[in-house]
Amino acid sequence: MASPISPADAIALVQKAVELWKKIEDAPDKIAKVGRRMEHLEGYLLDLKELLDNKKQHSLASLRPAQTKRLQTIIEDIEKSAEQVYAIILQWEKSVGPFGLQWKYKPIGDAMFALGSSTDKLDSLSQEIEQEKNDLSDSLQLMGLFFQMNALQLALPKTSTNSSKGRNPSRSPSPPKNDHKIIFVDPYNVGRSKVAEAYMQLLRESTTRTQGNWRIKLSHSAGLMVKARGDCVEILQGIQPPLKQGFLPGGEKPSWNAMASLFSDPVSDNAAKKDIRDQALVQRSRGIRQTIFSDYDMILVFTGRDSENLTRLKKALIEKNGKDAAPKGKGRVLHLGGYLGKKGEVKEIVNAAKDKDGIESKESWNKTNASIKLAVRWFLRRELDWVPPAKAVVVS
Template identity: 45%
Template sequence: MASPISIGDAIQLVQGAVALYKKIKNAPEEIATIGKRLEDLGFYLWTLQDLLNDRRRHSLANLRPEVTKRLQRIISDIRVDTEDVTTILDIWNSAGKIERVFFSMGRNPRKLENLSSSIDDRKKNVSDMLQILGLFGIQSLASDPASLTPHATPEAGVIFVDPHNLGRSKIAEGYIKLLGEWTVRTGGTWRIKFAHSAGMRVRNRSDCSGMLTAIKPPVPISDGNRTPNGTAMASLFDNKYFDYPYKSGIKRYMEQSRSRGITTNIFKTYDYILVFTGREYENLLRFQQALIAANGPDMAPRGKGRILHLGAYLSNHGKPVEITDAPKAKDGTDSRANWNVKTSQIKLVVKVFMKNELAWVQPVKGDQQS
């Protein structure tokens, strides 16, 4: 068995293969697909390495042995696939004939397709590890949590992002505002500086809709500037919870708000960017990559703009749960019952996020509110 390699070694291997790919002129579709997937894989590995290096609580020395072994298996698989790709690209670069590539793989064109799929799987493996480390690094994955540096930010800006900024993101924004009032009015510490929501597929108030439509796969854009889903808002506000005067003000504010898009400054403005599905998570990573490529690393400064998949707090066998929109009723209309379930799910993950990332202490039920 080959000896383990580091994430940095894997990055160098992938970067070498990408450099070979970029030398190829008029590459056939099979080669081009592999090259693009390698570029994505390289960015994910770079992000993972940055996370591990930047936060002592996530360093490999502090991870449980089973987590370290899982990560080493992923890196080992990446090495094998990348070395195979490098061999193929070397052959193509020297001969320029797809027939020679197929010949080197035993005259089996499906091997090239399988290798491309394998690289895509490796990217998903790294993506899952990023999400799990990002959310559960100190609580669930460290071998000695008590020895690690506290990671609560004195004050943080957060933004909830979904596609259209009409349902899930609006519920999360409204709920975190309710939590803030409850916490402050009972004398607790509240570390949220500001909380907003936005949609990746919304043109209104966005300065980057053109860039978003250009990322792969493309993100379709709508005009936006719409009021939130009424049934979703009712599921959050039309009940007995937070039955204090501030609730009506937050409800009115949320119901009158308009759907808006994200901006190029999102990774500089916010400390936490919170999404609900893996697709949203990956689209934001691609957008971050495009921003850095177009405008330099200052668009995503170290320690800011951390993307978190909220569904990882509802982890299912190590994989984040997808928090999708509430299902429609049989007649195609919005279902209050379904939105009630979805809102309960969102409220749970928002509270866990606050406790894990910002050391929020939930007020005791019945505490006097000022």
């Protein structure tokens, strides 16, 4: 009996669009954005395929009709979105302008693309794809739980409904993972990533002090374009098309104004928070290691460019070192901006703006840090079921 759910066509269509996107050099930002989201969606579809492949037909048949129907609808929506994305990217790649006119010079085609209806359609498709990814993620979690509970029911000994004598207790589900390792990555590891790392330490302190559940074992930060203590520079330099940002030696102190903004409230009355502040101020910027995708469960970034560059690095590392460079279930790249605003939206968390003297002021960092702190808190809630302490941390 054929499976009632098959993501094969959706996977093929998404991969087709992703492959075309990756062939394009210097694509417009909107195409790059939708391409990255399609690539993330591909990962969730492959997870669904693996889940379905590992289940016997009677297990799939046990899904409730509503569950099956919902998944079928999500897959159909993904197929339609993937076809539309591919058509738009193909149109741009061929430099086709209005009425089928092919532009001789790419810059002119790019400009007309930006002014035409395709850009509005891409914005809409990008939001739809993000929503479809979230819907698929939710369904995957529910399916996993359903199969687990169904397996537990089947494992129970068959006994009389009138007596519970001799009945063995059912096995408890495996406890949730409580030793997550995460790392915040931005280009130079002196601002946003350092703020996020220090803020995570503050949240850990306030959560554990109030007997809350803290599921993170390690939280670090690093800079993608930093040479010090990293070993990915040569690999990153060999990526084509080349990265747009330049490398720095590293070993720099964190931005003073960024830290001053984070620790603006008095912390001298709390020894633990004072220690976190003092440790944050003496840390130095460092680069990333080739083991980043195997060492950490989640890699948190602040912009779409960071996400794209890490995805390209991951591909290069797998080509160089094999699949062990990025084991399944490890090294998930997550955009912190996806935890801000409405569901399906991804907001860029950019570096603090500079004033006319080229200085990132404390006031400017106040705005950036507010976004970072809000995104970190929502990341913890959605991904790790974190419950904020009854009394909020001082710098929230």
